[in-house]
Amino acid sequence: MTMPKIHFGYLGLFVALLFAPFFVYPVLVMKVMCFALFACAFNLLLGYTGLLSFGHAVFLGTGAYVTGHVLKEWGWPTELGLLAGTLSASVLGLLIGALAIRRQGIYFAMVTLALAQMVYFLFVQSTFTGGEDGLQGIPRGTLLGVVDLADDQSLYYLVLAICVGAFWLIHRTIHSPFGQILKAVRENEARVVSLGFDVAKYKLVAFVLSATLAGLAGATKVLVFKFATLTDAHWHASGEVVLMTLLGGMGTAFGPVVGAGVIISLQSELADKVGSLVTVIMGGIFVVCVLAFRRGIVGEASALYQRIAGTKDIH
Amino acid sequence: MTEIFGIPIQALMGQLMLGLVNGSFYAMLSLGLAVIFGMLNIINFAHGAMYMAGAFFAWMGLTYWGIGYWWSLILVPLTVGVVGVIIERTMLQWLYQLDHLYGLLLTFGLALMIEGAFRYFYGSSGLPYSIPEELTGAINLGFMFLPKYRAWVVVVSLVVCLATWFVIEKTKLGAYLRAATENPRLTQAFGINVPLMVMLTYGFGVALAGLGGVLAAPAYAVSPLMGSNLIIVVFAVVVIGGMGSIMGSILTGLSLGVIEGLTKVFYAEASNTVVFVVMVIVLMIRPAGLFGKEK
Numbered sequence: 049m050t051m052p053k054i055h056f057g058y059l060g061l062f063v064a065l066l067f068a069p070f071f072v073y074p075v076l077v078m079k080v081m082c083f084a085l086f087a088c089a090f091n092l093l094l095g096y097t098g099l100l101s102f103g104h105a106v107f108l109g110t111g112a113y114v115t116g117h118v119l120k121e122w123g124w125p126t127e128l129g130l131l132a133g134t135l136s137a138s139v140l141g142l143l144i145g146a147l148a149i150r151r152q153g154i155y156f157a158m159v160t161l162a163l164a165q166m167v168y169f170l171f172v173q174s175t176f177t178g179g180e181d182g183l184q185g186i187p188r189g190t191l192l193g194v195v196d197l198a199d200d201q202s203l204y205y206l207v208l209a210i211c212v213g214a215f216w217l218i219h220r221t222i223h224s225p226f227g228q229i230l231k232a233v234r235e236n237e238a239r240v241v242s243l244g245f246d247v248a249k250y251k252l253v254a255f256v257l258s259a260t261l262a263g264l265a266g267a268t269k270v271l272v273f274k275f276a277t278l279t280d281a282h283w284h285a286s287g288e289v290v291l292m293t294l295l296g297g298m299g300t301a302f303g304p305v306v307g308a309g310v311i312i313s314l315q316s317e318l319a320d321k322v323g324s325l326v327t328v329i330m331g332g333i334f335v336v337c338v339l340a341f342r343r344g345i346v347g348e349a350s351a352l353y354q355r356i357a358g359t360k361d362i363h
Numbered sequence: 364m365t366e367i368f369g370i371p372i373q374a375l376m377g378q379l380m381l382g383l384v385n386g387s388f389y390a391m392l393s394l395g396l397a398v399i400f401g402m403l404n405i406i407n408f409a410h411g412a413m414y415m416a417g418a419f420f421a422w423m424g425l426t427y428w429g430i431g432y433w434w435s436l437i438l439v440p441l442t443v444g445v446v447g448v449i450i451e452r453t454m455l456q457w458l459y460q461l462d463h464l465y466g467l468l469l470t471f472g473l474a475l476m477i478e479g480a481f482r483y484f485y486g487s488s489g490l491p492y493s494i495p496e497e498l499t500g501a502i503n504l505g506f507m508f509l510p511k512y513r514a515w516v517v518v519v520s521l522v523v524c525l526a527t528w529f530v531i532e533k534t535k536l537g538a539y540l541r542a543a544t545e546n547p548r549l550t551q552a553f554g555i556n557v558p559l560m561v562m563l564t565y566g567f568g569v570a571l572a573g574l575g576g577v578l579a580a581p582a583y584a585v586s587p588l589m590g591s592n593l594i595i596v597v598f599a600v601v602v603i604g605g606m607g608s609i610m611g612s613i614l615t616g617l618s619l620g621v622i623e624g625l626t627k628v629f630y631a632e633a634s635n636t637v638v639f640v641v642m643v644i645v646l647m648i649r650p651a652g653l654f655g656k657e658k
């Protein structure tokens with residue numbers, strides 16, 4: 049009964065996004081979409097596998113830097129640039145994931161944070177990333193040599209297509225047998241082991257998939273903003289994606305999208321008004337979410353909906 | 364002999380001493396994290412923020428009210444400890460039944476709030492805090508000049524760490540603490556007030572971080588960012604050592620500081636990352652950590 053309703057919701061949102069650039073500043077919507085993709089990728093780990101990666105920004109940053117570098121310095125075509133950024137994030141995800149899954153629970157979070165910090169320091173020192181200055185003035189290029197992406201409208205539809213495609217991939221992953229095993233790992237790892245599954249392999253595949261999609265988000269973001277800086281790879285960005293997922297609702301398909309929308313609009317709304325107090329507000333939202341609002345916006349909403357629907361059935 | 368491997372012995376000893384100073388902070392902070400984790404099952408992400416707040420309280424005390432370094436050494440840890448107790452009573456105590464991750468997320472939020480607030484009021488650049496008169500200058504040891512303040516930091520943190528170890532491992536209070544860590548419900552059934560101990564443990568843990576902050580204030584510039592930069596390295600230290608053993612935390616912290624100092628002499632580019640590299644090696648060889656038990 050509820051499934052078609054959710055699908056109608058997706059359809060409505062998709063139509064709204066198709067026409068959004070005629071009403072809203074497209075760059076802001078594209079930013080939200082990139083971060084929504086980043087948060088969805090992160091949620092695949094935290095919400096569905098129960099792994100809290102506290103260094104996910106490093107994949108966003110890697111995607112951004114590699115795509116930016118090959119587009120700007122090596123003059124690669126846009127499609128190859130996106131692919132290069134995404135695949136670099138996969139490779140890094142494989143390396144970091146293989147190390148991090150050797151520890152469980154809270155240690156996993158600390159290991160990912162520390163490894164991400166290590167890569168961050170490498171980014172600071174490396175010439176590949178432009179160090180403190182970052183990469184500026186990255187060309188967007190053309191799509192298949194036909195569509196000129198310098199135009200915000202054309203780029204918008206490319207970004208939309210990428211995000212919808214990635215969202216569909218995540219949706220399919222979650223509802224596949226593979227996704228069921230991930231959820232089982234989240235609920236009771238020991239039992240999944242005793243059922244004969246190689247849990248480490250499942251965790252690693254989930255980690256690499258999540259890192260890949262985070263890299264794709266970073267690569268796409270570079271096209272939108274035409275620059276890549278250390279901010280993308282900083283642990284603050286890792287914290288932000290945790291916050292988006294927590295606020296929207298962990299383990300819900302749509303929560304991270306809502307969370308990303310709320311946080312990005314809040315930041316762009318507040319940045320000029322309160323300056324560095326934004327960090328305080330973000331921290332405050334964290335505290336409130338953990339203390340009183342653990343299911344997040346989407347989680348609470350669907351719980352409320354089910355309660356109302358449930359009581360209607362009884363009467 | 365004035366050179367070792369082509370490095371002047373003066374420079375080598377100087378960096379070794381700096382490494383020991385850094386290591387003292389790693390030791391104090393990872394010790395606090397370990398004690399808190401043992402009792403509360405929470406990784407205190409706000410630990411770095413508490414350390415930073417400690418340094419700032421010392422600076423504020425001196426600048427606004429003329430409270431000197433020596434009084435700060437006592438008053439600041441107490442203040443930070445009280446702040447910790449308030450945080451534990453109002454927020455953390457609701458999380459003990461939940462997944463460990465929520466504790467990490469809540470304290471991360473707190474860290475952002477504290478850091479953001481100090482950055483809002485004092486900016487990101489460092490504020491100077493001068494070394495107290497009694498500890499300025501250096502002692503000539505013949506082969507090197509030993510700055511008095513650095514020696515003082517190492518001695519104080521060693522004494523505090525060893526005292527903490529002694530209290531936890533060798534006294535009756537420590538026995539209660541260890542019992543409550545092992546099995547809180549059974550310990551409470553024996554008539555020991557476990558919630559009170561949990562509260563005081565958190566207060567004590569963050570007070571240690573606050574004391575670290577006061578010690579750090581004259582050694583480094585007082586800046587809102589000093590805590591978050593440190594806490595990530597301390598997390599790596601904790602992963603390397605494992606949180607199972609008090610003495611393990613102390614030894615791991617000190618030795619990683621020394622390793623970092625030596626790296627600065629021999630290959631300065633890697634000095635930022637060497638602790639993380641050690642962590643990678645330990646994860647590959649001994650995933651549970653040097654002093655950890657695999658659970």
